[in-house]
Amino acid sequence: AQTVTQSQPEMSVQEAETVTLSCTYDTSESDYYLFWYKQPPSRQMILVIRQEAYKQQNATENRFSVNFQKAAKSFSLKISDSQLGDAAMYFCGILYNFNKFYFGSGTKLNVKP
């Protein structure tokens, strides 16, 4: 079974500060991709960042970066210089076998002005 675990149901960060959201996963597959999606109050799901499992280098997208620890099956998301617009639900997900896509239970991020 493939599982994705987000152990932090809710987190808060001060504007301009840095926050890290945790994600661990369990898979027996060797080829897979990991994702972080953002869901603001509008409900729209937006891709934040993507990591190929075969790449050792951590993916970065502007203020968003990941800490990918393949042996530990850990995939945390770091948001630097947090902005009010970052407030949302964040979902960690895994894609394998081309079409199997599973999400964690989500972490609600609050950004305080």
Add this chain to the structure above:
Amino acid sequence: DTAVSQTPKYLVTQMGNDKSIKCEQNLGHDTMYWYKQDSKKFLKIMFSYNNKELIINETVPNRFSPKSPDKAHLNLHINSLELGDSAVYFCASSPLAGALGNEQFFGPGTRLTVL
């Protein structure tokens, strides 16, 4: 231009009724999905279709039946609605089923409320 659209956005209905949610994507993608997001925000895949063929059918009651008339559409029919079916249903699409790592493009979601 809307990439992945769903209709309706809100659906309120009585228990026992049969309802459908439509999904269309204009991105030319090969693969389409249906997800259910419950009240606790947990997002779970229900179905995946590639070029009109069912690929993934997770443990979902057979009251739920996807229908893909063509590659651009994946509709979700729900028979004999139950209270527990209340949730937000998301349609999504992605290109090239054989290529790993493709981003999924999500529709705006359909909030279904069963009374």
